[in-house]
Amino acid sequence: MKYIDEFRDRDKAAVLLRAIEGVADEIRPEKPLQIMEVCGGHTHAIFRYGIEAMLPDAVELVHGPGCPVCVLPLGRVDDCIAIATQPGTILATFGDAMRVPGSRGSLMQAKAHGADIRMVYSPTDALEIARKNPEREVVFFGLGFETTMPSTALTVLEAERDRITNFSVFCNHITIVPTLKAILDSPDLRIDGFVGPGHVSMVIGMAPYDFIARQYRRPLVVSGFEPLDLLQSVLMVLRQIADGRAEIENQYARVVASGGNAAAQRAIDAVYEPREHFEWRGLGSIDESGVRFRDAYASFDAERRFAVPGVRVTDPAACQCGAVLKGTLKPHQCKVFGTSCTPEMPMGALMVSSEGACAAYYRYATKAT
Amino acid sequence: MCLGIPAQIVRIDDAERMLATAEVGGVRRQVNIICIVDDNHPVEACVGDWVLLHVGFAMSRIDEAEAEATLRILTELGEMTP
Numbered sequence: 001m002k003y004i005d006e007f008r009d010r011d012k013a014a015v016l017l018r019a020i021e022g023v024a025d026e027i028r029p030e031k032p033l034q035i036m037e038v039c040g041g042h043t044h045a046i047f048r049y050g051i052e053a054m055l056p057d058a059v060e061l062v063h064g065p066g067c068p069v070c071v072l073p074l075g076r077v078d079d080c081i082a083i084a085t086q087p088g089t090i091l092a093t094f095g096d097a098m099r100v101p102g103s104r105g106s107l108m109q110a111k112a113h114g115a116d117i118r119m120v121y122s123p124t125d126a127l128e129i130a131r132k133n134p135e136r137e138v139v140f141f142g143l144g145f146e147t148t149m150p151s152t153a154l155t156v157l158e159a160e161r162d163r164i165t166n167f168s169v170f171c172n173h174i175t176i177v178p179t180l181k182a183i184l185d186s187p188d189l190r191i192d193g194f195v196g197p198g199h200v201s202m203v204i205g206m207a208p209y210d211f212i213a214r215q216y217r218r219p220l221v222v223s224g225f226e227p228l229d230l231l232q233s234v235l236m237v238l239r240q241i242a243d244g245r246a247e248i249e250n251q252y253a254r255v256v257a258s259g260g261n262a263a264a265q266r267a268i269d270a271v272y273e274p275r276e277h278f279e280w281r282g283l284g285s286i287d288e289s290g291v292r293f294r295d296a297y298a299s300f301d302a303e304r305r306f307a308v309p310g311v312r313v314t315d316p317a318a319c320q321c322g323a324v325l326k327g328t329l330k331p332h333q334c335k336v337f338g339t340s341c342t343p344e345m346p347m348g349a350l351m352v353s354s355e356g357a358c359a360a361y362y363r364y365a366t367k368a369t
Numbered sequence: 370m371c372l373g374i375p376a377q378i379v380r381i382d383d384a385e386r387m388l389a390t391a392e393v394g395g396v397r398r399q400v401n402i403i404c405i406v407d408d409n410h411p412v413e414a415c416v417g418d419w420v421l422l423h424v425g426f427a428m429s430r431i432d433e434a435e436a437e438a439t440l441r442i443l444t445e446l447g448e449m450t451p
Contacts, residue, residue, distance in 0.1 A: 003375040015447040122425025147371040199371040254436035
């Protein structure tokens with residue numbers, strides 16, 4: 001397929017790997033350099049193509065917090081199930097949220113017990129369900145970073161325009177910059193550079209990352225999702241480290257404009273405002289890392305339409321998801337990895353989604369570790 | 370979650386609601402094009418556009434010249450390294 005096949009070329013990958021080895025030799029770090037890929041889509045691609053195993057020993061990839069399903073706390077899943085199980089309600093959700101464990105089971109289990117929970121590809125599909133079922137309450141489980149925020153916002157704007165009153169959103173959208181800042185501020189941080197999220201950046205542009213170079217002196221390269229994209233981005237991060245530079249660069253210029261997408265940004269600004277803080281599984285509470293609907297869109301806010309328990313539930317004590325997310329622990333070093341926590345019976349959220357570091361390790365890398 | 374896939378806009382279905390048909394690897398589906406339309410790029414200009422599709426929304430027009438520039442850098446790198 002156009003714009004995919006040419007970025008999977010084997011010969012060019014070999015050239016990039018030789019160049020990466022060359023720069024790594026030039027740097028000669030005492031400890032392996034840690035490069036964090038922030039986005040869960042990158043994590044998935046890195047494992048799918050075996051990229052981590054191709055890199056020289058001097059370069060280590062750390063799989064960051066960019067899997068929105070993985071960082072959703074137990075209490076929010078419980079709230080979502082509380083909404084889904086109210087009589088007459090239809091809950092529409094992306095498929096990858098179905099298996100996230102709450103404190104008393106997942107959406108999948110709630111569905112098995114009779115709740116009307118439907119998987120959709122787009123929030124507009126959820127709105128369509130609301131149009132076709134005017135006597136039912138239809139709630140869309142909105143989650144994701146800035147990539148997905150505009151689609152939810154534009155769907156709410158469409159519902160407002162078409163005066164659809166039986167549609168609302170349980171909003172769990174989160175933002176990338178406060179999260180990166182929380183990671184950079186953590187005392188045990190060892191990250192030397194970042195591979196930045198491609199599709200979040202397509203929406204927000206390049207400028208929001210400037211502080212990473214300026215205040216924290218770390219390089220960040222926004223990357224595409226194909227193997228050549230990821231290898232080139234790793235090379236660009238290493239080149240900056242070798243040169244003693246810390247800059248924000250764009251490897252994915254075919255999709256990411258430096259200013260981002262203006263229409264998407266307008267939709268985000270119109271519909272959402274920051275929450276004071278939002279709870280993340282494994283990372284705890286991060287200030288201004290989540291958004292909620294503005295008062296003007298209160299009628300589309302499922303949290304205000306339905307009584308949700310809103311109880312904070314502590315992560316399972318045995319889980320070490322937080323340490324894995326910050327790169328201080330490799331997935332297979334977690335106490336419960338592959339024993340009481342597996343993709344079939346996940347305990348920690350990183351084992352749930354195909355974008356979660358632990359699920360990816362379990363599926364692709366356990367033999368190698 | 371943030372996955373996107375290149376698709377080509379093949380037809381405008383409803384200009385007022387900014388709905389179009391996009392083709393992805395031989396499969397067609399309706400998509401929303403509000404994020405790729407602006408004063409310099411009206412709805413009717415979108416037919417033929419390659420876009421990055423995410424959960425039913427065309428989120429970015431793929432820039433062919435930038436794609437070629439990226440691949441050219443890689444080709445040159447191959448010529449430079451033994």
